[in-house]
Amino acid sequence: MSPVAPDQQDRSATDPLAANLRPVEAGLIDTAADVEEAADSGRALIRDLDYAGYLHLQRLLSAQEPLTDHHDELLFIVIHQATELWLKLVVHEMRSAQEHLRADEIGPALKRLARVKHVLRQLIDQWAVLATLTPSEYAEFRGKLGRSSGFQSVQYRELEFLLGNKNKAMIAVFDHDQAAADRLRATLAEPSLYDDFLDLLARRGYDVPDRVLQRDRTAPHTLDDGVTAVFGRIYGAPESQWDVYETCEELVDLEDSFQTWRFRHLKTVERIIGFKPGTGGSSGVPFLRRALDLTFFPELYAVRADIGN
Ligand code: HEM
Numbered sequence: 596m597s598p599v600a601p602d603q604q605d606r607s608a609t610d611p612l613a614a615n616l617r618p619v620e621a622g623l624i625d626t627a628a629d630v631e632e633a634a635d636s637g638r639a640l641i642r643d644l645d646y647a648g649y650l651h652l653q654r655l656l657s658a659q660e661p662l663t664d665h666h667d668e669l670l671f672i673v674i675h676q677a678t679e680l681w682l683k684l685v686v687h688e689m690r691s692a693q694e695h696l697r698a699d700e701i702g703p704a705l706k707r708l709a710r711v712k713h714v715l716r717q718l719i720d721q722w723a724v725l726a727t728l729t730p731s732e733y734a735e736f737r738g739k740l741g742r743s744s745g746f747q748s749v750q751y752r753e754l755e756f757l758l759g760n761k762n763k764a765m766i767a768v769f770d771h772d773q774a775a776a777d778r779l780r781a782t783l784a785e786p787s788l789y790d791d792f793l794d795l796l797a798r799r800g801y802d803v804p805d806r807v808l809q810r811d812r813t814a815p816h817t818l819d820d821g822v823t824a825v826f827g828r829i830y831g832a833p834e835s836q837w838d839v840y841e842t843c844e845e846l847v848d849l850e851d852s853f854q855t856w857r858f859r860h861l862k863t864v865e866r867i868i869g870f871k872p873g874t875g876g877s878s879g880v881p882f883l884r885r886a887l888d889l890t891f892f893p894e895l896y897a898v899r900a901d902i903g904n
């Protein structure tokens with residue numbers, strides 16, 4: 596006799612459910628034990644971790660303290676806090692990408708930069724939410740903001756430094772907050788993402804000029820024709836070092852996203868306060884417009900004019 600296949604065997608002898616018993620009768624659910632277990636995990640939750648505990652939601656969600664009763668002030672606070680949270684991640688990913696570049700690990704560096712790019716995309720889309728705030732709604736609580744301003748965002752400045760816009764003078768904005776000023780001074784002394792990439796290119800045998808490699812890295816990088824020539828080689832034959840070419844394009848994406856964020860900030864400010872001066876003491880819109888001219892990776896744009904000539 597041929598053996599019966601396991602899935603055709605009569606399971607009622609061994610499987611209580613197949614014998615038509617209710618789960619409790621079958622002994623599969625021991626109600627008392629289940630209740631005891633639930634109570635146990637409830638007690639354990641008091642002792643250790645639950646959702647709110649892990650995420651420190653009590654702290655996070657009690658940190659929105661509007662200065663007025665105006666309905667729209669909560670939106671203003673939430674947008675800024677959400678931006679600061681994302682900036683925290685962006686700075687973390689940027690530093691990690693830089694460490695990978697220093698270790699000649701382009702793959703993981705690109706993965707982190709791709710994440711940064713997507714976060715920036717979210718921050719760009721977020722401006723549409725803030726743009727629902729009308730000039731008169733904002734005017735109702737703007738007076739309460741005093742001289743506080745995005746100027747004083749230490750994480751934003753840190754990101755700008757890591758991207759290479761090393762405007763030392765901005766550290767003076769943090770005279771009232773020495774911890775923030777110290778942190779920025781330390782970041783100013785670190786190589787920028789671009790510095791790390793140019794170092795990697797030099798190690799890969801590209802002819803990055805010594806004057807660029809040896810420059811004072813606490814100052815912003817300025818356009819150098821020797822670096823443009825290096826990118827000319829890379830863009831002329833991407834297949835020769837494909838990962839290097841991909842890194843160039845990732846940096847262009849990053850610059851593009853960052854500039855788009857700046858541009859959306861400018862346009863949102865324009866529609867909400869027009870040409871009023873800023874609370875932080877700048878001219879407002881004209882100041883933000885000038886910031887759009889600052890470019891992080893100038894040679895990656897300069898090289899495009901040479902392609903095909
Ligand atoms: C009603 C909304 C907003 C208005 C009217 C506004 C206005 C301004 C103005 C006028 C400045 C120039 C500095 C000053 O004099 O204050 C500035 C700078 C800045 N704002 Fe805003 N802003 C708004 C929303 C935001 C949001 C949501 C963020 C996100 C965190 C932000 C981040 C920044 C940053 C980082 C700077 C410094 C930019 C730089 O130095 O290039 N702003 N903002």
Ligand SMILES: N[C@@H](CC(=O)c1ccccc1NC=O)C(=O)O
Pocket residue numbers: 675737740743744745746868872873874875
């Ligand atoms: N600079 C803004 C004020 C402002 O937007 C702001 C105020 C306090 C905290 C963050 C702010 N956001 C960005 O500048 C203004 O001039 O209205």
